[in-house]
Amino acid sequence: xxxxxxxxxxxxxxxxxxxxxxxxxxxxxxxxxxxxxxxxxxxxxxxxxxxxxxxxxxxxxxxxxxxxxxxxxxxxxxxxxxxxxxxxxxxxxxxxxxxxxxxxxxxxxxxxxxxxxxxxxxxxxxxxxxxxxxxxxxxxxxxxxxxxxxxxxxxxxxxxxxxxxxxxxxxxxxxxxxxxxxxxxxxxxxxxxxxxxxxxxxxxxxxxxxxxxxxxxxxxxxxxxxxxxxxxxxxxxxxxxxxxxxxxxxxxxxxxxxxxxxxxxxxxxxxxxxxxxxxxxxxxxxxxxxxxxxxxxxxxxxxxxxxxxxxxxxxxxxxxxxxxxxxxxxxxxxxxxxxxxxxxxxxxxxxxxxxxxxxxxxxxxxxxxxxxxxxxxxxxxxxxxxxxxxxxxxxxxxxxxxxxxxxxxxxxxxxxxxxxxxxxxxxxxxxxxxxxxxxx
Numbered sequence: 001x002x003x004x005x006x007x008x009x010x011x012x013x014x015x016x017x018x019x020x021x022x023x024x025x026x027x028x029x030x031x032x033x034x035x036x037x038x039x040x041x042x043x044x045x046x047x048x049x050x051x052x053x054x055x056x057x058x059x060x061x062x063x064x065x066x067x068x069x070x071x072x073x074x075x076x077x078x079x080x081x082x083x084x085x086x087x088x089x090x091x092x093x094x095x096x097x098x099x100x101x102x103x104x105x106x107x108x109x110x111x112x113x114x115x116x117x118x119x120x121x122x123x124x125x126x127x128x129x130x131x132x133x134x135x136x137x138x139x140x141x142x143x144x145x146x147x148x149x150x151x152x153x154x155x156x157x158x159x160x161x162x163x164x165x166x167x168x169x170x171x172x173x174x175x176x177x178x179x180x181x182x183x184x185x186x187x188x189x190x191x192x193x194x195x196x197x198x199x200x201x202x203x204x205x206x207x208x209x210x211x212x213x214x215x216x217x218x219x220x221x222x223x224x225x226x227x228x229x230x231x232x233x234x235x236x237x238x239x240x241x242x243x244x245x246x247x248x249x250x251x252x253x254x255x256x257x258x259x260x261x262x263x264x265x266x267x268x269x270x271x272x273x274x275x276x277x278x279x280x281x282x283x284x285x286x287x288x289x290x291x292x293x294x295x296x297x298x299x300x301x302x303x304x305x306x307x308x309x310x311x312x313x314x315x316x317x318x319x320x321x322x323x324x325x326x327x328x329x330x331x332x333x334x335x336x337x338x339x340x341x342x343x344x345x346x347x348x349x350x351x352x353x354x355x356x357x358x359x360x361x362x363x364x365x366x367x368x369x370x371x372x373x374x375x376x377x378x379x380x381x382x383x384x385x386x387x388x389x390x391x392x393x394x395x396x397x398x399x400x401x402x403x404x405x406x407x408x409x410x411x412x413x414x415x416x417x418x419x420x421x422x423x424x425x426x427x428x429x430x431x432x433x434x435x436x437x438x439x440x
Contacts, residue, residue: 008233008270011041014113015173016151017231018047018142019271021166025159027067030057031130035165038139046107046115046141049092053138055130063128069158069165070140071100073123077156077167088152090167092140093121100124100138107143114151116144142167155271168231168271175231176207182216183317191246191253191303194313201317208232211306211314220297220322221281228274228306228314240266242307243276243292247300248317249380256382257294261307268308276306280320296385298325325381327427329395330388333407336396341403343396349388350410359439360416364393365404367424370431376424384427389417390434394427411438 007020024034032054039048051070055061065071070092078089093105106118121143128136144151157166181201190197203210209232214225230236241262246253268274277291285295299322305315335346351357370376385391389407396405411417415436422435 007035007037009037009040009047010172011047011114013041013043013109013115014151015171016114016153017170017172017175019168019269020049021155021168021269021272023269025163025165026056027063027163029063029067030055030061031063031068032056033068033071033165041115041142043109046143048095049140049142051138051140052135053128053130054135055132058132060129060131063130065124065126065128067159067163068128071124071128071136071138072158073126074120075140075158076145077158079152079154079156088148088154089145090151090156090169091117091121091143091145092158093117093143094124095139095141098124098138098140099136105141105143107141110144110149112150114144115141116148116151117146119146166271170231170271174205176203176205176210177212178205186317188248188303188317189251189253191244191305191313191315192255194315196312198312198314199317200315209236209310209314211304211316213304213316213318216317217319217321218280220299220320221279221286222320223280223291224278224304224318226276226278226304226306226316228268228276228308230268230270230272232270232310234270234310236268236308236310238266238268238306238308240264240274240307243278244305245278245292245294246303246305247297247380247382248303249300253303254378254380254383256297256302256380257292257386259386274306274308276304278304282322282325296325297382298322300324325385327381327384327391327395327398329392329399332388332409333392333396336400338400338402343400343402343405345392345396345405345407347389347392347407347409350412352410354410354412356412357410358412359408360411361437361439362389362393362407362409362417362419363404363435363437364390364397364407365433366397367431367433370424370433374424376426376431378426381428390425393434394432 026032034052038050041047075092094101096104101122103122105121153170155168158164183201212227245257279293280297281295285293332347337344416438419436
């Protein structure tokens, strides 16, 4: 879902849009700052930002303005990426009516239409004394750096990393990605449960909301980063913890990860981004703190999505370069016995000393023809390998060329292993019946 966000202005002096990534913040010393645009840039005046600082304490307090942008002495934010020069920055300069300065700022309109400072703006006080609930209101011009001919697109942060606010600037006429996708022109089937698709490889320079990858191919093991970008005039709502990984097999997408998704909510304001790191492994994943770790992935074509909802499912297609994965039993299988075409295996999973734990069996049998109403769920290797008992059962059947296998292990679930009624799955051309039973 999305809704209109007023803290975005299209500058009328050139193809630039400026957005307050957040409209307020607080600091540990008890001050709160609220922000809003009150005017866009025109041929007569720069864009104007209004800021209000309020003492939220119950006592008179002295605040250092260095922690309260744009009330700091001088407010300059630069683009920190290596490709940008030192001059690529913007000032928030106190206007002539600002109560914290006595001088007027120097500024001019350049040939390209943008307003720039001609000198360092007048300095504001180093501190402010405020009574409880007392506020000070100041207005500030948005000005380009004196030594730069343009106002470069990017994200400009005022204040410390943990406090302050950001202004995002982008090209009004070309908010979308500016690189060609290797999948340009490709036609993929929609992802499961998606009403409408917005693929990265179909985005162009005019696309305002998109999911962009750091690359469209990587080797296994490897890493890809995905950035969800909102350069619209609306807030995009969604789930900050939701993401999905799919693999394309025989013209159909199969969900590989995750198994479950928590359901918090978030808002992504115009100019803001969300970044997800995906680490891929051929075997067991290596736990990492700042991303999603997915193991048992073979070479193939995949898709990644995030849980941000503006009416379409945003997705990136990419290739993993590596060998296919094979379904083999895990190390949890400690013994296997054979009786004709049937196997009985013992698993080390489960805790026999747990209060509600009891012996149970998980039986998988190959079937020639499932019942007409069964509709077996078709799985691919990457899905099977993420289901412990199914992986062990199919792996054992194939390793021993058997027709049925019963795995014994301790389980505290009711019903055992979460399976109430027998069901059917299909994998690699074979169909299987799965049933469980708790030992009496």
